[in-house]
Amino acid sequence: MIVKIFKSNTSDFPGVKYNDKKVKKGDGELIGMNNFPSHINQDSSAEVVRDYFKSVSSVNKTKNKQFHAMISTRFREHSKEELKELAHSWMKEMGYENQPYILVFHNDTDNNHVHIVSTRVNVENGKKMNDSFEKLKSQRNLAKVMREKFGEEEKLADKVQELLAYKFSNENQMRLVFSRAGFDLVDNENKFSFSKGGVMISEINKDDLKYSEITDDNRIKQIREIFKKYQEKLNTQVFQMEELKNPLYKEPEKGGGEFVSEFQSEMKRMFGIDIVFHSSGNKTPFGFSVIDNFTGQVFKGSEIAKMKTLFSFTDDKIDKRLFDKLNDFNIYSDEHKKILLHFYQGKNPELKDFMIFKNRNRKSKSVFNLVKQEGKAVLEGKTTKVNFMKGTEGKIWVFSEEQNFIGEADKMFSEKELKELDKSSLEKLMDNIYDYLKNIKTIRTGKGNDYDPYEDRLAKKKKKKKKII
Structure with a gap:
């Protein structure tokens, strides 16, 4: 907001x-x-x-x-x-x-x-x-x-206390943790104040802070193995998000921007491991840190892996607004990514496939029903808010730019509804038909000899939630 x-x-x-x-x-x-x-x-x-x-x-x-x-x-x-x-x-x-x-x-x-x-x-x-x-x-x-x-106030105060319990080796690491969590840290002589949105949440005496130089070698080895395993499965190309000038609101152009990659995003989503690149302006990052939110520790990236062997740095850049929008879609497969590229790459030639990350975004039932309702209206010729398009093996997809939603038509409409559609009218709706979704490579998700226990952490959480319900 x-x-x-x-x-x-x-x-x-x-x-x-x-x-x-x-x-x-x-x-x-x-x-x-x-x-x-x-x-x-x-x-x-x-x-x-x-x-x-x-x-x-x-x-x-x-x-x-x-x-x-x-x-x-x-x-x-x-x-x-x-x-x-x-x-x-x-x-x-x-x-x-x-x-x-x-x-x-x-x-x-x-x-x-x-x-x-x-x-x-x-x-x-x-x-x-x-x-x-x-x-x-x-x-x-x-x-x-x-x-x-x-009701955000108590939650924010609890979050500050949770972050203060992390193991920092110095003040810079502490600032990094709070910054990644969206907090501002202000130095007030003998105290540090923590605020969000310009409002102070809490403060702490500097003398009460405890820095730790002790290194958790076992956890470093675990993270190293995780990186090694997923380096081959995920895209490690790093690009920069730019906050460009918005002509509508006449915003000033901001220099620099955050460096990101799919590998970095997935490490945080799957394991709570936040990789933070360090750079000066638009220059290629010179280093990185690792915030392990699972164990509450901060490590120097060099303790775990050499940056140049782990990541591939590109000169590619993307407008942050476009990046945020694309990655708010529900993207479960490479086919979802191809659909997004097809719709947005024409107007945004800087967009590359590695800039769109797979995710587990689940749209609410109300969004699903709204897109379904608008889809029916499109088929009846009453609106053009929703697009229909063909994917692999003739599968029909439903695409809503307004709701940031991609869905399979056969899961939204009954077989009878789809069969009763007039073929000629459906063809007219599919101005964006394309047949190049072939030979899509998928990431293996099955357990093998390189399986590690951290992979099931999210699945176990979901099972617990279902039991509670």
Whole structure:
């Protein structure tokens, strides 16, 4: 969840006009109007709303009279209703509870988000609203609202204590562990403060920290064997995720970016082993560390393996937004990966197959039912939200870019429904038919002589959960 406040040097309230265009295009929906007089409501035109904002703001000479913000969630993690509720609570924390403001929900990007437009002139006294440290306060207030709405506070405090129990050999390793867990660590003379989203969670006296130089040789050997085994089964090509300029929100381009690989991702997913590359800007990493979340230890990468023999470094880069979207799909096989490449590589020539990682993402039943419903509507010629395409051996796949979902048609539609489809209409829907999904190599998952006990850890957890249910 992120929040962004847009700058405006005009008093014409362009945010109202911008959001009105979105609504008229069908890319937005007006979901709230707070503290307006009774004659101004959701049926009023954008001009009437803008004139009201300009009227109540005219008593103050400040130039930047418009307050325009956006709260965005990751993909579809939060619904329109949840974002509406969060926006109201956030505006209260920002001191705008009694100000007139509109809420417009947007559905034209991969991420659900809501825009908020108000005035920086206090309608009660004509003074300018306090905007000191506004960006910092916006982040802190969003974090506070999130904790209150979703009960995050106690969980975060417990997580800090859990991470403090790890074995660190120095302060840098401690900072690395907290950074990978999404926490900020601030040095306050004799104390360290731990925060998330700009809000302090807890603190600890430096004298209470205990660093350990003791090396767990047995665990190092185990990790070394795991790396050796999966180095041949997983892709070890390393590429860089870039946070590129977003023209929609006029974000500044950021330098550098995280280096990642499928091998690195799978080690964390299967064994809780987090591999962190160390680099300077866009330069090739010069080293790596290993955070073993399974045993709560941090190791120097060189203690386990030589970086150049374990990884293959490339000059390839990918926009982080595209990377996150692709890897939010449910990707169980190489065929899933081929489907994604087919849809996205045309517009994104930098995309390579090794940038799409297999995962165990399971979409909710509601997403499955929604795609199924939209698929039926496509077959009836009522919408084009879902794509149908042929894969290996003529299998038909259902692809939803909006829901980040790939599914097999025969598992979503009955045999009768598929047989009754008019062949000519189905062919028209399959503009993206392709037949090059051949000779797909699969990773062996059976147990052999090189089997190790850590492979069944996730499976055992799943069995326990089923028993509890």
